[in-house]
Amino acid sequence: MKAMVMAQVRDLHEDRNPLKLREVPKPAPGEREVLLKILTCGVCHTELDEIEGRMPPPKLPVTLGHQVVGRVEESGRGADKFKIGDRVGVAWIFSACGSCKFCRSGRENLCADFRATGRDVDGGYAEYMTVGQDFVYAIPDVFSDAEAAPLLCAGAIGYRSLNLTGLRDGRKLGLTGFGASGHLVLLMVRHQFPRTKVFVFARAEKEREFARELGASWAGDPDEPSPEKLDAVIDTTPVWRPLVQALRSLDAGGRLVVNAIRKESVDQDYLMKLDYPAHLWLEKEIKSVANVTRADIVGFLRLAAEIPIKPEVELYALDEANRALVEIKERKIRGAKVLRVS
Numbered sequence: 178m179k180a181m182v183m184a185q186v187r188d189l190h191e192d193r194n195p196l197k198l199r200e201v202p203k204p205a206p207g208e209r210e211v212l213l214k215i216l217t218c219g220v221c222h223t224e225l226d227e228i229e230g231r232m233p234p235p236k237l238p239v240t241l242g243h244q245v246v247g248r249v250e251e252s253g254r255g256a257d258k259f260k261i262g263d264r265v266g267v268a269w270i271f272s273a274c275g276s277c278k279f280c281r282s283g284r285e286n287l288c289a290d291f292r293a294t295g296r297d298v299d300g301g302y303a304e305y306m307t308v309g310q311d312f313v314y315a316i317p318d319v320f321s322d323a324e325a326a327p328l329l330c331a332g333a334i335g336y337r338s339l340n341l342t343g344l345r346d347g348r349k350l351g352l353t354g355f356g357a358s359g360h361l362v363l364l365m366v367r368h369q370f371p372r373t374k375v376f377v378f379a380r381a382e383k384e385r386e387f388a389r390e391l392g393a394s395w396a397g398d399p400d401e402p403s404p405e406k407l408d409a410v411i412d413t414t415p416v417w418r419p420l421v422q423a424l425r426s427l428d429a430g431g432r433l434v435v436n437a438i439r440k441e442s443v444d445q446d447y448l449m450k451l452d453y454p455a456h457l458w459l460e461k462e463i464k465s466v467a468n469v470t471r472a473d474i475v476g477f478l479r480l481a482a483e484i485p486i487k488p489e490v491e492l493y494a495l496d497e498a499n500r501a502l503v504e505i506k507e508r509k510i511r512g513a514k515v516l517r518v519s
């Protein structure tokens with residue numbers, strides 16, 4: 178089968194084709210696993226963190242991709258949850274131990290044995306993959322194959338981030354960065370918290386326009402303070418400056434939720450501008466989001482189908498994965514990028 182394989186850590190500025198199209202053996206499903214014929218796979222900023230070495234996969238080569246939509250083609254021994262032909266999704270959580278204190282308390286995202294799809298095991302930039310049946314989700318019919326893919330990461334992690342803000346209807350929310358996750362959070366907020374105003378900080382005017390089109394009350398540059406104080410902010414940028422700037426706009430008792438698996442070091446010195454009275458005093462909080470649980474994915478898919486949330490997607494062929502990644506790096510983003518595999 179064909180796969181876009183990551184063989185080594187690369188700097189995307191020097192190498193615009195870090196992934197290579199290779200012929201690799203088609204996997205066979207093990208016990209309680211299913212074999213999926215992949216239809217689509219979303220492209221995520223996390224893949225840049227892997228390729229550029231901020232979060233290198235533990236073993237190379239590996240096939241990236243953790244927002245996978247496919248059809249069950251074969252079931253391994255004891256795999257009885259899904260029928261052949263069922264359309265299902267795979268997300269960032271590939272497996273967790275199931276027995277540690279985190280797994281037993283619904284926090285499997287924090288498990289020390291958390292294994293990530295497309296990092297610790299081969300993911301969805303390929304024609305087929307295998308996965309345990311307990312880490313697979315039925316995709317509601319209301320979504321096309323392409324629409325479903327970004328829901329599995331950007332959507333699910335946006336859902337987790339929004340829950341972690343503790344936001345209530347009518348309270349004000351800020352979003353720093355407006356990529357795949359930000360735009361899905363905005364759609365979710367408009368449904369769940371209709372009286373909440375959303376303020377978007379984004380560098381590109383195109384992103385700000387997109388935010389206003391989707392119902393943001395205000396969209397401006399990350400260096401501008403928002404016109405109203407914010408009760409919560411979700412940061413989805415890969416850098417530090419917007420995070421520090423957003424803390425100024427946070428109201429007393431407000432919470433900043435950082436939805437980033439790694440931050441780039443390019444502007445890390447901006448953290449020295451952190452001014453305790455302006456940025457942190459008055460019980461402001463900073464909290465990070467780590468991974469997702471299966472409950473996040475199931476909960477978000479249910480909510481997204483009910484609203485319904487239809488993400489804006491841009492389609493690429495499997496062998497165009499490098500172009501999609503470079504465009505994310507260069508912030509040519511509108512909605513979510515998705516590989517159409519078959």
Ligand SMILES: [Zn+2]
Pocket residue numbers: 221222223243269330331
């Ligand atoms: Zn992702």
Ligand SMILES: [Zn+2]
Pocket residue numbers: 273274275276277278279280285288289290
């Ligand atoms: Zn565990």
